Amino acid sequence: MEWLTANFGDFWSTYSTLVFSVGVHAMLALSIWLTLSCGLLSLANAAFMGIGAYVSALLTLNLGWSFPAVLLAGGVAPAAVALLIGAPVLRLSGVYLAMATLAFGEVVRITVLNLEITGGPEGLNGIPLSTEGWHIALLLALTIYGLARLRRSKVGRAFEAIKEDEVAARLMGINVDRYKLLAFTLGGFIAGVAGALNAHFTFFISPREYGFENAVDILTMAVLGGVSDLIGPMLGAAILTLLPELLRSLHDFRSLVNGAVLVLVVLFLPKGIWEPRRIRAWFQRMIGGRA
Protein backbone atom coordinates (compact mmCIF):
# COMPACT_ATOMS: atom_id res chain seq x y z
CA MET A 1 0.00 0.00 0.00
CA GLU A 2 2.77 2.38 0.96
CA TRP A 3 4.59 1.45 -2.17
CA LEU A 4 1.48 2.19 -4.19
CA THR A 5 0.86 5.63 -2.70
CA ALA A 6 4.52 6.51 -3.07
CA ASN A 7 4.50 5.49 -6.69
CA PHE A 8 1.26 7.27 -7.32
CA GLY A 9 2.74 10.36 -5.72
CA ASP A 10 5.65 10.17 -8.12
CA PHE A 11 3.38 9.63 -11.07
CA TRP A 12 1.11 12.47 -10.04
CA SER A 13 3.87 15.00 -9.53
CA THR A 14 5.21 14.22 -12.99
CA TYR A 15 2.00 13.83 -14.92
CA SER A 16 -0.73 15.77 -13.10
CA THR A 17 -0.53 18.63 -15.60
CA LEU A 18 -0.95 16.15 -18.43
CA VAL A 19 -4.00 14.56 -16.79
CA PHE A 20 -5.44 18.02 -16.17
CA SER A 21 -4.87 18.86 -19.82
CA VAL A 22 -6.75 15.78 -20.95
CA GLY A 23 -9.76 16.89 -18.89
CA VAL A 24 -9.69 20.47 -20.13
CA HIS A 25 -9.22 19.37 -23.73
CA ALA A 26 -12.14 16.98 -23.36
CA MET A 27 -14.31 19.93 -22.32
CA LEU A 28 -13.10 21.94 -25.30
CA ALA A 29 -13.78 19.08 -27.70
CA LEU A 30 -17.28 18.76 -26.23
CA SER A 31 -17.83 22.49 -26.65
CA ILE A 32 -17.15 22.24 -30.38
CA TRP A 33 -19.17 19.03 -30.58
CA LEU A 34 -22.16 21.08 -29.46
CA THR A 35 -21.97 23.51 -32.38
CA LEU A 36 -21.13 20.70 -34.80
CA SER A 37 -24.21 18.77 -33.63
CA CYS A 38 -26.26 21.76 -34.76
CA GLY A 39 -24.53 21.76 -38.15
CA LEU A 40 -22.36 24.79 -37.40
CA LEU A 41 -18.68 24.71 -38.33
CA SER A 42 -17.58 27.33 -35.81
CA LEU A 43 -13.91 27.80 -34.99
CA ALA A 44 -14.40 30.42 -32.29
CA ASN A 45 -13.87 28.02 -29.39
CA ALA A 46 -10.17 28.75 -28.89
CA ALA A 47 -11.03 32.45 -28.62
CA PHE A 48 -13.86 31.69 -26.19
CA MET A 49 -11.42 29.65 -24.15
CA GLY A 50 -9.01 32.59 -24.19
CA ILE A 51 -11.68 35.04 -23.06
CA GLY A 52 -12.58 32.67 -20.21
CA ALA A 53 -8.92 32.27 -19.25
CA TYR A 54 -8.12 35.99 -19.26
CA VAL A 55 -11.32 37.14 -17.55
CA SER A 56 -10.94 34.58 -14.78
CA ALA A 57 -7.22 35.19 -14.31
CA LEU A 58 -7.71 38.97 -14.17
CA LEU A 59 -10.51 38.62 -11.64
CA THR A 60 -8.34 36.39 -9.47
CA LEU A 61 -5.24 38.58 -9.72
CA ASN A 62 -6.80 42.03 -9.49
CA LEU A 63 -10.02 41.64 -7.56
CA GLY A 64 -9.29 38.52 -5.56
CA TRP A 65 -12.59 36.82 -6.43
CA SER A 66 -13.15 33.33 -5.06
CA PHE A 67 -12.36 30.42 -7.36
CA PRO A 68 -15.97 29.27 -8.00
CA ALA A 69 -17.01 32.85 -8.84
CA VAL A 70 -14.04 33.17 -11.16
CA LEU A 71 -14.95 29.94 -12.95
CA LEU A 72 -18.52 31.10 -13.44
CA ALA A 73 -17.36 34.48 -14.77
CA GLY A 74 -14.95 32.64 -17.08
CA GLY A 75 -17.94 30.89 -18.62
CA VAL A 76 -20.38 33.79 -18.64
CA ALA A 77 -18.03 36.29 -20.32
CA PRO A 78 -17.47 34.33 -23.57
CA ALA A 79 -21.14 33.24 -23.57
CA ALA A 80 -22.14 36.92 -23.52
CA VAL A 81 -19.73 37.64 -26.38
CA ALA A 82 -21.16 34.66 -28.30
CA LEU A 83 -24.67 35.96 -27.77
CA LEU A 84 -23.62 39.34 -29.14
CA ILE A 85 -21.73 38.25 -32.23
CA GLY A 86 -24.01 35.24 -32.83
CA ALA A 87 -26.87 37.12 -34.46
CA PRO A 88 -24.84 38.47 -37.38
CA VAL A 89 -22.28 35.64 -37.65
CA LEU A 90 -24.72 32.73 -37.59
CA ARG A 91 -26.41 33.97 -40.75
CA LEU A 92 -23.42 32.38 -42.46
CA SER A 93 -23.03 28.66 -42.94
CA GLY A 94 -20.37 26.14 -43.97
CA VAL A 95 -16.89 27.44 -44.69
CA TYR A 96 -18.06 31.05 -44.55
CA LEU A 97 -19.01 30.59 -40.93
CA ALA A 98 -15.65 28.91 -40.31
CA MET A 99 -13.85 31.91 -41.85
CA ALA A 100 -15.87 34.47 -39.90
CA THR A 101 -15.31 32.69 -36.59
CA LEU A 102 -11.59 32.31 -37.33
CA ALA A 103 -11.44 36.04 -38.02
CA PHE A 104 -13.21 36.65 -34.72
CA GLY A 105 -10.55 34.51 -33.04
CA GLU A 106 -7.80 36.66 -34.55
CA VAL A 107 -9.55 39.83 -33.37
CA VAL A 108 -9.63 38.45 -29.83
CA ARG A 109 -6.00 37.34 -29.97
CA ILE A 110 -4.73 40.66 -31.32
CA THR A 111 -6.83 42.62 -28.83
CA VAL A 112 -5.36 40.63 -25.95
CA LEU A 113 -1.90 41.08 -27.47
CA ASN A 114 -2.20 44.86 -27.45
CA LEU A 115 -4.07 45.62 -24.25
CA GLU A 116 -2.12 46.70 -21.22
CA ILE A 117 -4.30 45.00 -18.64
CA THR A 118 -3.76 41.58 -20.25
CA GLY A 119 0.03 42.00 -20.13
CA GLY A 120 0.36 42.18 -23.91
CA PRO A 121 2.63 39.59 -25.54
CA GLU A 122 4.13 38.63 -22.18
CA GLY A 123 0.77 37.44 -20.95
CA LEU A 124 -0.23 37.03 -17.33
CA ASN A 125 2.16 35.58 -14.80
CA GLY A 126 1.71 34.18 -11.33
CA ILE A 127 -1.87 32.99 -11.54
CA PRO A 128 -2.54 31.01 -8.34
CA LEU A 129 -2.72 27.25 -8.86
CA SER A 130 -6.29 26.88 -7.60
CA THR A 131 -7.41 24.13 -9.96
CA GLU A 132 -7.43 20.66 -8.43
CA GLY A 133 -8.12 17.35 -10.07
CA TRP A 134 -11.61 17.04 -8.67
CA HIS A 135 -12.59 20.47 -9.99
CA ILE A 136 -11.88 19.33 -13.51
CA ALA A 137 -13.50 15.94 -12.93
CA LEU A 138 -16.64 17.53 -11.50
CA LEU A 139 -17.04 20.16 -14.21
CA LEU A 140 -16.32 17.65 -16.95
CA ALA A 141 -18.91 15.30 -15.44
CA LEU A 142 -21.44 18.16 -15.28
CA THR A 143 -20.73 19.01 -18.90
CA ILE A 144 -21.19 15.40 -19.98
CA TYR A 145 -24.38 15.07 -17.98
CA GLY A 146 -25.83 18.32 -19.32
CA LEU A 147 -25.00 17.49 -22.93
CA ALA A 148 -26.35 13.95 -22.57
CA ARG A 149 -29.64 15.37 -21.25
CA LEU A 150 -29.70 17.88 -24.08
CA ARG A 151 -29.11 15.19 -26.68
CA ARG A 152 -32.11 13.17 -25.56
CA SER A 153 -34.50 16.11 -25.42
CA LYS A 154 -36.39 18.26 -27.89
CA VAL A 155 -33.34 20.52 -28.05
CA GLY A 156 -31.07 17.70 -29.19
CA ARG A 157 -33.61 16.61 -31.78
CA ALA A 158 -33.94 20.21 -32.97
CA PHE A 159 -30.13 20.46 -33.34
CA GLU A 160 -30.00 17.23 -35.31
CA ALA A 161 -32.91 18.33 -37.51
CA ILE A 162 -31.20 21.67 -38.23
CA LYS A 163 -27.98 19.84 -39.08
CA GLU A 164 -29.72 17.53 -41.52
CA ASP A 165 -32.15 19.90 -43.25
CA GLU A 166 -32.62 23.47 -42.14
CA VAL A 167 -35.69 24.12 -44.27
CA ALA A 168 -37.48 21.01 -43.08
CA ALA A 169 -36.56 21.90 -39.50
CA ARG A 170 -38.08 25.36 -39.88
CA LEU A 171 -41.29 23.85 -41.20
CA MET A 172 -41.46 21.53 -38.20
CA GLY A 173 -41.95 24.67 -36.12
CA ILE A 174 -38.35 24.97 -34.94
CA ASN A 175 -37.01 28.48 -34.48
CA VAL A 176 -33.74 27.68 -36.26
CA ASP A 177 -31.98 30.98 -35.57
CA ARG A 178 -32.66 30.76 -31.85
CA TYR A 179 -31.39 27.21 -31.56
CA LYS A 180 -28.22 28.00 -33.49
CA LEU A 181 -27.60 30.89 -31.12
CA LEU A 182 -28.21 28.56 -28.17
CA ALA A 183 -25.63 26.03 -29.44
CA PHE A 184 -23.10 28.78 -30.13
CA THR A 185 -23.57 30.43 -26.72
CA LEU A 186 -23.54 27.21 -24.71
CA GLY A 187 -20.43 26.13 -26.61
CA GLY A 188 -18.82 29.45 -25.68
CA PHE A 189 -19.73 28.92 -22.03
CA ILE A 190 -18.18 25.45 -21.85
CA ALA A 191 -15.02 26.57 -23.67
CA GLY A 192 -14.75 29.56 -21.32
CA VAL A 193 -14.98 27.40 -18.19
CA ALA A 194 -12.33 25.11 -19.66
CA GLY A 195 -10.15 28.17 -20.26
CA ALA A 196 -10.63 29.37 -16.66
CA LEU A 197 -9.67 25.94 -15.30
CA ASN A 198 -6.66 25.85 -17.59
CA ALA A 199 -5.44 29.29 -16.52
CA HIS A 200 -5.49 28.24 -12.88
CA PHE A 201 -3.20 25.26 -13.24
CA THR A 202 -0.68 26.52 -15.78
CA PHE A 203 0.45 29.51 -13.70
CA PHE A 204 0.97 31.53 -16.87
CA ILE A 205 -1.15 32.40 -19.93
CA SER A 206 -0.29 34.27 -23.11
CA PRO A 207 -2.19 35.23 -26.29
CA ARG A 208 -0.25 32.62 -28.24
CA GLU A 209 -2.22 29.80 -26.63
CA TYR A 210 -5.57 30.90 -28.05
CA GLY A 211 -4.83 31.47 -31.72
CA PHE A 212 -5.50 29.78 -35.03
CA GLU A 213 -3.52 26.64 -34.24
CA ASN A 214 -5.52 25.93 -31.11
CA ALA A 215 -8.80 26.53 -32.89
CA VAL A 216 -7.81 23.88 -35.40
CA ASP A 217 -6.54 21.56 -32.65
CA ILE A 218 -9.91 21.67 -30.88
CA LEU A 219 -11.72 20.86 -34.10
CA THR A 220 -9.26 18.05 -34.83
CA MET A 221 -9.92 16.45 -31.45
CA ALA A 222 -13.65 16.27 -32.11
CA VAL A 223 -13.33 15.12 -35.71
CA LEU A 224 -10.62 12.56 -34.94
CA GLY A 225 -12.65 11.05 -32.13
CA GLY A 226 -15.90 11.18 -34.02
CA VAL A 227 -18.93 13.39 -33.48
CA SER A 228 -21.75 10.83 -33.47
CA ASP A 229 -21.93 10.97 -29.68
CA LEU A 230 -20.21 12.41 -26.62
CA ILE A 231 -17.55 9.71 -26.27
CA GLY A 232 -15.88 10.49 -29.60
CA PRO A 233 -14.73 14.06 -28.85
CA MET A 234 -13.38 13.05 -25.43
CA LEU A 235 -11.50 10.12 -26.93
CA GLY A 236 -10.07 12.44 -29.57
CA ALA A 237 -9.02 14.92 -26.89
CA ALA A 238 -7.28 12.18 -24.89
CA ILE A 239 -5.44 10.84 -27.93
CA LEU A 240 -4.28 14.21 -29.19
CA THR A 241 -3.10 15.22 -25.73
CA LEU A 242 -1.31 11.97 -24.92
CA LEU A 243 0.10 11.09 -28.34
CA PRO A 244 2.80 13.79 -28.37
CA GLU A 245 3.91 12.63 -24.89
CA LEU A 246 4.04 8.96 -25.89
CA LEU A 247 6.08 9.89 -28.93
CA ARG A 248 8.53 11.95 -26.90
CA SER A 249 11.34 9.41 -27.53
CA LEU A 250 11.15 10.12 -31.25
CA HIS A 251 12.48 13.65 -30.66
CA ASP A 252 12.46 15.53 -33.94
CA PHE A 253 10.23 13.04 -35.70
CA ARG A 254 7.50 13.50 -33.13
CA SER A 255 5.26 15.89 -35.01
CA LEU A 256 5.83 13.91 -38.20
CA VAL A 257 4.44 10.73 -36.66
CA ASN A 258 1.69 12.72 -34.95
CA GLY A 259 0.63 14.10 -38.31
CA ALA A 260 0.84 10.71 -39.99
CA VAL A 261 -1.49 9.20 -37.38
CA LEU A 262 -4.01 11.95 -38.10
CA VAL A 263 -3.82 11.43 -41.84
CA LEU A 264 -4.30 7.67 -41.45
CA VAL A 265 -7.32 8.04 -39.19
CA VAL A 266 -8.99 10.55 -41.50
CA LEU A 267 -8.28 8.31 -44.51
CA PHE A 268 -9.50 5.05 -43.07
CA LEU A 269 -12.00 6.18 -40.43
CA PRO A 270 -13.63 9.23 -42.01
CA LYS A 271 -16.33 9.35 -39.34
CA GLY A 272 -13.78 9.31 -36.53
CA ILE A 273 -12.38 6.60 -34.31
CA TRP A 274 -15.49 6.26 -32.17
CA GLU A 275 -18.41 5.45 -34.44
CA PRO A 276 -20.98 3.40 -32.51
CA ARG A 277 -22.66 2.00 -35.59
CA ARG A 278 -19.42 0.68 -37.10
CA ILE A 279 -18.21 -0.71 -33.78
CA ARG A 280 -21.52 -2.51 -33.22
CA ALA A 281 -21.36 -4.03 -36.71
CA TRP A 282 -17.78 -5.09 -36.04
CA PHE A 283 -18.76 -6.81 -32.79
CA GLN A 284 -21.63 -8.59 -34.47
CA ARG A 285 -19.25 -9.89 -37.13
CA MET A 286 -16.87 -11.13 -34.43
CA ILE A 287 -19.63 -13.01 -32.62
CA GLY A 288 -21.12 -14.27 -35.87
CA GLY A 289 -17.70 -15.49 -37.02
CA ARG A 290 -17.17 -17.51 -33.87
CA ALA A 291 -20.59 -19.19 -33.92
Place this chain on the structure above:
Amino acid sequence: MSANLLSIRNVGKRFGGLHVLQDVSFEVPAGSIYGLIGPNGAGKTTVFNLITGLLEPTAGHIDFQGDSLVGLEPHRITHKGIARTFQNIRIFKEMDLLENVMVGMHDHLDYGGFGLFFNSPACRAAEKRARERARELLSWVGLDKKADMLADNLSYGDQRKLEFARALATEPKLLLLDEPVAGMNPSEKTILMEEINNIRNRGYGVFMIEHDMRFVMGLCDRIAVLNFGRIIAEGTPDEVRTNPDVIEAYLGKEDE
Protein backbone atom coordinates in the same frame (compact mmCIF):
# COMPACT_ATOMS: atom_id res chain seq x y z
CA MET B 1 -65.14 32.80 -38.65
CA SER B 2 -65.72 31.75 -42.22
CA ALA B 3 -65.81 28.14 -43.34
CA ASN B 4 -62.69 28.81 -45.34
CA LEU B 5 -59.51 27.59 -43.74
CA LEU B 6 -57.15 29.27 -46.16
CA SER B 7 -57.88 32.22 -48.35
CA ILE B 8 -55.55 33.44 -51.07
CA ARG B 9 -56.45 36.76 -52.66
CA ASN B 10 -54.80 38.42 -55.66
CA VAL B 11 -51.43 36.95 -54.81
CA GLY B 12 -48.50 37.73 -57.07
CA LYS B 13 -44.86 36.66 -56.98
CA ARG B 14 -42.13 38.19 -59.06
CA PHE B 15 -38.49 37.10 -59.26
CA GLY B 16 -36.83 40.14 -60.83
CA GLY B 17 -38.69 40.68 -64.09
CA LEU B 18 -40.19 37.20 -64.09
CA HIS B 19 -43.83 36.98 -63.01
CA VAL B 20 -44.16 33.52 -61.54
CA LEU B 21 -47.63 34.09 -60.11
CA GLN B 22 -50.14 36.76 -61.07
CA ASP B 23 -53.42 37.62 -59.41
CA VAL B 24 -53.90 34.16 -57.92
CA SER B 25 -57.06 33.81 -55.81
CA PHE B 26 -58.81 30.79 -54.34
CA GLU B 27 -60.22 29.52 -51.07
CA VAL B 28 -59.57 26.21 -49.36
CA PRO B 29 -62.64 25.19 -47.31
CA ALA B 30 -62.28 23.39 -43.98
CA GLY B 31 -62.69 19.62 -43.86
CA SER B 32 -62.13 19.04 -47.55
CA ILE B 33 -59.48 17.90 -49.97
CA TYR B 34 -58.45 20.67 -52.31
CA GLY B 35 -56.26 20.14 -55.35
CA LEU B 36 -53.98 22.45 -57.27
CA ILE B 37 -53.00 21.17 -60.68
CA GLY B 38 -51.22 22.56 -63.68
CA PRO B 39 -48.45 21.81 -66.16
CA ASN B 40 -44.77 21.76 -65.14
CA GLY B 41 -43.47 25.19 -64.24
CA ALA B 42 -46.93 26.66 -63.73
CA GLY B 43 -45.90 27.90 -60.26
CA LYS B 44 -47.60 25.33 -58.04
CA THR B 45 -44.74 24.76 -55.60
CA THR B 46 -44.24 28.54 -55.42
CA VAL B 47 -47.80 28.76 -54.06
CA PHE B 48 -46.82 26.32 -51.29
CA ASN B 49 -43.62 28.21 -50.57
CA LEU B 50 -45.61 31.42 -50.21
CA ILE B 51 -48.14 29.83 -47.85
CA THR B 52 -45.45 28.25 -45.63
CA GLY B 53 -43.40 31.44 -45.47
CA LEU B 54 -40.34 30.20 -47.36
CA LEU B 55 -41.06 33.00 -49.83
CA GLU B 56 -42.90 36.28 -49.46
CA PRO B 57 -45.51 37.36 -52.01
CA THR B 58 -44.87 40.58 -53.93
CA ALA B 59 -48.61 41.30 -53.98
CA GLY B 60 -51.85 40.12 -52.42
CA HIS B 61 -53.03 38.52 -49.19
CA ILE B 62 -52.76 35.06 -47.67
CA ASP B 63 -55.06 34.50 -44.69
CA PHE B 64 -55.34 31.41 -42.52
CA GLN B 65 -58.40 31.28 -40.30
CA GLY B 66 -58.71 35.01 -40.66
CA ASP B 67 -55.07 35.83 -39.74
CA SER B 68 -52.61 37.10 -42.30
CA LEU B 69 -49.60 34.85 -42.93
CA VAL B 70 -47.63 37.33 -45.02
CA GLY B 71 -44.30 38.23 -43.42
CA LEU B 72 -44.44 35.53 -40.77
CA GLU B 73 -41.43 33.25 -40.32
CA PRO B 74 -41.97 29.61 -41.37
CA HIS B 75 -41.92 28.23 -37.83
CA ARG B 76 -44.64 30.68 -36.79
CA ILE B 77 -46.81 29.57 -39.69
CA THR B 78 -46.33 25.95 -38.64
CA HIS B 79 -47.36 27.02 -35.16
CA LYS B 80 -50.59 28.45 -36.55
CA GLY B 81 -51.50 25.04 -37.92
CA ILE B 82 -50.11 24.50 -41.40
CA ALA B 83 -47.83 21.57 -42.16
CA ARG B 84 -46.40 20.41 -45.45
CA THR B 85 -44.58 17.63 -47.22
CA PHE B 86 -42.11 18.13 -50.03
CA GLN B 87 -41.98 17.13 -53.66
CA ASN B 88 -38.46 15.80 -53.15
CA ILE B 89 -38.87 14.08 -49.78
CA ARG B 90 -37.05 15.85 -46.94
CA ILE B 91 -37.06 13.48 -43.99
CA PHE B 92 -34.21 13.43 -41.45
CA LYS B 93 -32.29 10.43 -42.75
CA GLU B 94 -29.86 10.00 -39.87
CA MET B 95 -32.65 9.74 -37.29
CA ASP B 96 -34.93 6.83 -36.63
CA LEU B 97 -38.61 7.04 -37.50
CA LEU B 98 -39.75 7.81 -33.98
CA GLU B 99 -37.31 10.71 -33.67
CA ASN B 100 -38.38 12.05 -37.06
CA VAL B 101 -41.98 12.26 -35.91
CA MET B 102 -40.96 13.65 -32.51
CA VAL B 103 -39.17 16.55 -34.23
CA GLY B 104 -42.60 17.50 -35.56
CA MET B 105 -43.87 17.75 -31.99
CA HIS B 106 -41.23 20.29 -31.07
CA ASP B 107 -43.73 23.09 -30.47
CA HIS B 108 -45.90 20.97 -28.24
CA LEU B 109 -43.18 19.98 -25.78
CA ASP B 110 -43.30 22.83 -23.33
CA TYR B 111 -40.59 22.05 -20.79
CA GLY B 112 -37.84 24.63 -20.21
CA GLY B 113 -34.10 24.39 -19.78
CA PHE B 114 -34.36 23.82 -16.04
CA GLY B 115 -36.73 20.88 -16.36
CA LEU B 116 -34.57 19.50 -19.14
CA PHE B 117 -31.35 19.57 -17.11
CA PHE B 118 -32.83 18.08 -13.96
CA ASN B 119 -35.05 15.66 -15.85
CA SER B 120 -38.08 16.98 -13.99
CA PRO B 121 -41.29 14.92 -13.78
CA ALA B 122 -42.99 17.38 -16.12
CA CYS B 123 -40.23 16.95 -18.68
CA ARG B 124 -40.30 13.17 -18.42
CA ALA B 125 -44.08 13.13 -18.77
CA ALA B 126 -43.98 15.41 -21.83
CA GLU B 127 -41.33 13.25 -23.52
CA LYS B 128 -43.31 10.10 -22.74
CA ARG B 129 -46.51 11.60 -24.13
CA ALA B 130 -44.65 12.69 -27.26
CA ARG B 131 -43.21 9.22 -27.75
CA GLU B 132 -46.63 7.62 -27.42
CA ARG B 133 -48.22 10.11 -29.79
CA ALA B 134 -45.39 9.52 -32.28
CA ARG B 135 -46.04 5.78 -32.15
CA GLU B 136 -49.73 6.41 -32.71
CA LEU B 137 -49.05 8.60 -35.75
CA LEU B 138 -46.67 5.99 -37.14
CA SER B 139 -49.37 3.37 -36.76
CA TRP B 140 -51.80 5.63 -38.67
CA VAL B 141 -49.52 5.34 -41.69
CA GLY B 142 -48.62 1.72 -40.98
CA LEU B 143 -45.01 2.29 -39.98
CA ASP B 144 -45.19 1.53 -36.25
CA LYS B 145 -43.32 -1.76 -36.70
CA LYS B 146 -40.36 0.13 -38.14
CA ALA B 147 -40.27 2.86 -35.48
CA ASP B 148 -36.64 2.16 -34.50
CA MET B 149 -35.32 1.90 -38.04
CA LEU B 150 -33.10 4.58 -39.52
CA ALA B 151 -35.23 6.69 -41.87
CA ASP B 152 -32.58 6.39 -44.59
CA ASN B 153 -33.27 2.65 -44.87
CA LEU B 154 -36.95 3.09 -45.77
CA SER B 155 -38.35 2.44 -49.21
CA TYR B 156 -39.47 5.44 -51.25
CA GLY B 157 -43.15 4.90 -50.51
CA ASP B 158 -42.49 4.48 -46.80
CA GLN B 159 -40.44 7.66 -46.76
CA ARG B 160 -43.46 9.55 -48.09
CA LYS B 161 -45.63 8.00 -45.39
CA LEU B 162 -43.09 8.99 -42.75
CA GLU B 163 -43.22 12.54 -44.06
CA PHE B 164 -47.02 12.44 -43.64
CA ALA B 165 -46.73 11.26 -40.05
CA ARG B 166 -44.09 13.87 -39.30
CA ALA B 167 -46.27 16.64 -40.78
CA LEU B 168 -49.27 15.45 -38.74
CA ALA B 169 -47.11 15.54 -35.61
CA THR B 170 -47.13 19.34 -35.73
CA GLU B 171 -50.90 19.08 -35.02
CA PRO B 172 -51.88 21.01 -38.13
CA LYS B 173 -55.34 22.08 -39.21
CA LEU B 174 -54.27 22.14 -42.82
CA LEU B 175 -51.90 19.70 -44.47
CA LEU B 176 -50.13 20.73 -47.67
CA LEU B 177 -49.01 17.81 -49.82
CA ASP B 178 -46.59 18.52 -52.66
CA GLU B 179 -46.99 15.78 -55.28
CA PRO B 180 -47.69 12.99 -52.79
CA VAL B 181 -47.75 10.19 -55.36
CA ALA B 182 -44.79 11.23 -57.51
CA GLY B 183 -42.72 8.18 -58.37
CA MET B 184 -45.18 5.66 -56.93
CA ASN B 185 -46.63 2.60 -58.62
CA PRO B 186 -50.44 2.17 -59.04
CA SER B 187 -50.94 -0.05 -55.99
CA GLU B 188 -48.94 2.32 -53.78
CA LYS B 189 -51.07 5.16 -55.15
CA THR B 190 -54.30 3.40 -54.17
CA ILE B 191 -53.03 2.87 -50.64
CA LEU B 192 -51.99 6.49 -50.37
CA MET B 193 -55.36 7.64 -51.66
CA GLU B 194 -57.00 5.81 -48.77
CA GLU B 195 -54.46 7.30 -46.42
CA ILE B 196 -55.28 10.85 -47.52
CA ASN B 197 -59.00 10.14 -47.27
CA ASN B 198 -58.42 8.88 -43.72
CA ILE B 199 -56.54 12.02 -42.85
CA ARG B 200 -59.43 14.15 -44.11
CA ASN B 201 -61.93 12.02 -42.20
CA ARG B 202 -59.95 12.69 -39.04
CA GLY B 203 -60.83 16.37 -39.50
CA TYR B 204 -57.74 17.77 -41.19
CA GLY B 205 -57.97 20.00 -44.22
CA VAL B 206 -55.86 18.73 -47.11
CA PHE B 207 -54.46 20.86 -49.91
CA MET B 208 -52.39 19.05 -52.51
CA ILE B 209 -50.42 19.69 -55.61
CA GLU B 210 -50.51 16.79 -58.01
CA HIS B 211 -49.69 15.83 -61.55
CA ASP B 212 -51.55 12.56 -61.68
CA MET B 213 -54.96 13.57 -63.05
CA ARG B 214 -56.76 10.37 -62.20
CA PHE B 215 -55.52 10.61 -58.62
CA VAL B 216 -56.63 14.23 -58.25
CA MET B 217 -59.99 13.77 -59.91
CA GLY B 218 -60.77 10.75 -57.76
CA LEU B 219 -59.80 12.36 -54.47
CA CYS B 220 -60.37 16.10 -54.46
CA ASP B 221 -63.58 17.93 -53.62
CA ARG B 222 -62.49 21.01 -55.50
CA ILE B 223 -59.64 21.77 -57.86
CA ALA B 224 -57.87 24.91 -59.05
CA VAL B 225 -55.89 24.86 -62.28
CA LEU B 226 -52.77 26.96 -62.59
CA ASN B 227 -51.17 27.75 -65.94
CA PHE B 228 -48.32 30.21 -66.58
CA GLY B 229 -48.82 31.65 -63.08
CA ARG B 230 -52.54 32.32 -63.41
CA ILE B 231 -55.62 30.45 -62.23
CA ILE B 232 -57.47 29.42 -65.38
CA ALA B 233 -60.23 27.34 -63.81
CA GLU B 234 -61.64 26.46 -60.41
CA GLY B 235 -64.44 24.15 -59.37
CA THR B 236 -65.46 20.54 -58.79
CA PRO B 237 -63.53 17.84 -60.66
CA ASP B 238 -66.30 17.53 -63.23
CA GLU B 239 -66.40 21.26 -63.89
CA VAL B 240 -62.66 21.39 -64.30
CA ARG B 241 -62.50 18.30 -66.53
CA THR B 242 -64.83 19.81 -69.10
CA ASN B 243 -63.42 23.34 -68.99
CA PRO B 244 -62.11 24.18 -72.50
CA ASP B 245 -59.22 26.30 -71.13
CA VAL B 246 -58.01 23.37 -69.05
CA ILE B 247 -58.17 20.98 -71.96
CA GLU B 248 -56.20 23.45 -74.02
CA ALA B 249 -53.57 23.90 -71.33
CA TYR B 250 -53.03 20.17 -70.99
CA LEU B 251 -53.59 18.91 -74.53
CA GLY B 252 -52.86 21.96 -76.66
CA LYS B 253 -55.18 23.75 -79.06
CA GLU B 254 -56.73 22.09 -82.05
CA ASP B 255 -55.73 23.58 -85.39
CA GLU B 256 -58.49 25.66 -86.93
